[in-house]
Amino acid sequence: MAATDDTAARPSRARRLLGALARWVLIVHAALLVAQPFIAGTMLDGRSADAQAWHLNIGMALPAIGFVQIIVTLLAWRLARWPQGAFTGSIAVWVLELAQFFIGYLGMPLAMHIPLGLLLVVAGVGMAYCYGYRAAPAQPGGSAQPARSADELTP
């Protein structure tokens, strides 16, 4: 009954879609984080009147997409066997993003805002690399394996 076994082992369409969605949220989130220091540099150069508005708007969008990432990685962990770390890491990044937003918005010292911003860029890119690009979901036994394609990232 090899055909039946194959069918059972194949990821459902919903799981594949969930995995793809989680992956795209991680990547878009990381890309927005990477944009922030470049926009901040333009802002400090004073060469673009729009830079401050862009930094503020992306600064507002980041905690929003961070929250979406928490929901999507929770679903991916529970339903598509993604690693739990994608979910708990998303919570940590979101909390730091909220702090970062208020540090910037309230005009608190740049000595806090810039180092935390760099930490967030590293964390966001690291999460996208580890969970969005590289890692396969945990296997039923609990281990994770490197993945090669999007379709392989769901069980």
Ligand code: HEM
């Ligand atoms: C390495 C990354 C980042 C750098 C270098 C950076 C730098 C800056 C700088 C130089 C300012 C202007 C502060 C001032 O005029 O006193 C600023 C403001 C601000 N930043 Fe960032 N930032 C970064 C990341 C972020 C992130 C990730 C967020 C949001 C989660 C954020 C949210 C804000 C907000 C809301 C403001 C205030 C904008 C305004 O009042 O118009 N920043 N940032």
